Amino acid sequence: MGLIGAGRMGSFHAATLARRLPHTVLVAVADADEERARSLAAELGVAAAYGDAGALLADERVEAVVIAAPARHHAALVLSALAAGKPVFCEKPMAVTSDEVDRVVEAAGESGLAVQVGFNRRFAPDFLAAHDAAASGDLGSVQLLRSLTRDPGLVAPERVPPWTIFLETLIHDFDMLAFLNPGAEAVEVVAFADALVAPAYREHGLLDTAMVTIRYSNGALAVAEASFSAVYGYDVRAEVFGSNGMMTAGAPQRGAAVRYSAAGVLQATVRSDTELFDAAYVAELSAFAEAVQGGTRPPVGPADARAALRVALACVESVRRHAPAPLAGRCAAGQHRPEA
Numbered sequence: 001m002g003l004i005g006a007g008r009m010g011s012f013h014a015a016t017l018a019r020r021l022p023h024t025v026l027v028a029v030a031d032a033d034e035e036r037a038r039s040l041a042a043e044l045g046v047a048a049a050y051g052d053a054g055a056l057l058a059d060e061r062v063e064a065v066v067i068a069a070p071a072r073h074h075a076a077l078v079l080s081a082l083a084a085g086k087p088v089f090c091e092k093p094m095a096v097t098s099d100e101v102d103r104v105v106e107a108a109g110e111s112g113l114a115v116q117v118g119f120n121r122r123f124a125p126d127f128l129a130a131h132d133a134a135a136s137g138d139l140g141s142v143q144l145l146r147s148l149t150r151d152p153g154l155v156a157p158e159r160v161p162p163w164t165i166f167l168e169t170l171i172h173d174f175d176m177l178a179f180l181n182p183g184a185e186a187v188e189v190v191a192f193a194d195a196l197v198a199p200a201y202r203e204h205g206l207l208d209t210a211m212v213t214i215r216y217s218n219g220a221l222a223v224a225e226a227s228f229s230a231v232y233g234y235d236v237r238a239e240v241f242g243s244n245g246m247m248t249a250g251a252p253q254r255g256a257a258v259r260y261s262a263a264g265v266l267q268a269t270v271r272s273d274t275e276l277f278d279a280a281y282v283a284e285l286s287a288f289a290e291a292v293q294g295g296t297r298p299p300v301g302p303a304d305a306r307a308a309l310r311v312a313l314a315c316v317e318s319v320r321r322h323a324p325a326p327l328a329g330r331c332a333a334g335q336h337r338p339e340a
C-alpha cells in the first residue's frame with residue numbers, strides 16, 4: 001500500500017497499514033510537505049517517502065493507495081490513482097462538488113478497480129447491527145431516523161474550510177442514515193447552521209453547529225445534527241425506528257466502569273474519533289485490503305459517497321437560500337408531499 005497525506009488521519013491509517021493488518025505492507029508515504037512524509041516513513045520503517053502524490057503513484061511497489069489528503073484534493077487524487085491502475089481507498093468526502101463525484105463514479109466503474117470511501121461508522125458493530133435489523137425487515141417499515149456527531153474540540157477554527165460541518169462532518173451522518181434506511185433515497189432537506197461555538201468566525205463561513213431534516217423516497221423522515229464543541233467528549237449515535245420497533249447505536253461512555261462518590265456518579269467518556277472508532281478504522285482498511293487482494297468490490301464505494309455528498313450539497317443550498325432544498329430524487333408516495 002501507499003499512503004497519500006500524512007496528517008492526523010493519514011498518520012493513524014499509516015500505523016494501521018504498517019502494524020495492524022497482517023497481510024499488508026506499507027511501502028511508501030507521500031505528503032505535499034515532504035518532511036512530514038519522511039518523518040512518518042522513518043517512524044514506521046516505510047521504504048519510500050515522497051513530496052508529491054505523482055511520485056508515489058509511479059512507484060511500482062505500490063499496488064493500492066490510501067488517500068488522506070485534505071478533502072478538496074480527493075477527487076483529483078482518486079482519478080490519478082485509477083489512471084495509474086491502482087485500487088484506492090479515499091477518506092470522506094470522496095469529492096466536494098457534484099461534477100467531481102460524477103467523474104469519480106464513472107472512472108471507478110470503467111476501471112473495474114476496488115474503490116472505497118472512508119465511511120468508517122459502517123464497520124462499527126452496533127451501527128452494523130442496526131443496519132442489519134433495518135435491512136432484514138425485523139424493524140418493519142422504517143419511519144424515523146436520527147444520527148448525530150458531537151466533537152469535543154474546535155481546535156483551530158481558522159483552519160476549517162467553509163461548509164466543513166456538512167461536507168466533512170455530517171457527511172458521516174448522511175451516510176449512516178442511508179445505511180439505516182436501505183434502498184431509500186434522500187429527496188429533500190431542510191438545514192439550519194450557525195456559529196454558536198465561535199461566533200467570531202461566522203463571517204468567515206465557519207459554521208460549528210447544525211441541524212438537518214431529511215425526507216426519503218420511502219417516506220421516512222430523519223434528523224441529523226452536529227456540534228464542533230461537546231465539552232463532555234466525542235459523541236456519535238444513531239437510531240432507526242420502524243413499525244416493529246427501534247434500534248439505537250453508539251454511546252460516548254469509555255467503558256462500563258462507573259465511579260460513585262460523595263459528588264455523585266461519574267463515567268468516563270471517549271475523547272476522540274480515533275478512540276471511539278479505533279476498531280472500525282482498522283476494519284475498514286482490512287476490508288479494503290481484502291477487496292484488493294480478492295479482486296472484489298469493497299462494501300462501501302463511490303455510489304455511497306455520491307449519495308451522501310448530494311445530501312451535504314443540498315444542506316449548503318438550504319442554508320444559503322433559507323429554504324428547503326429538493327434533491328433530484330423521486331418521491332415514492334404522494335402522501336408525504338401534501339399539496340398546499
Ligand SMILES: NC(=O)c1ccc[n+]([C@@H]2O[C@H](COP(=O)([O-])OP(=O)(O)OC[C@H]3O[C@@H](n4cnc5c(N)ncnc54)[C@H](O)[C@@H]3O)[C@@H](O)[C@H]2O)c1
Pocket residue numbers: 004005006007008009010030031032033036052053068069070071073091092093118119120168273
Ligand atoms: N473518517 C474519519 O472519521 C475522519 C476523521 C478525520 C479526518 N478525516 C478526513 O481525512 C482527511 C484528512 O484530514 P486530516 O485531519 O488528517 O487533515 P490534516 O490537515 O491533518 O492532514 C492533511 C495532510 O495532507 C497533506 N497534503 C495537502 N495537500 C496534499 C496533496 N495534494 N498531496 C498529498 N498530501 C497533501 C498536508 O500536508 C497534511 O499533512 C480529510 O478529508 C478529513 O475529512 C476523516
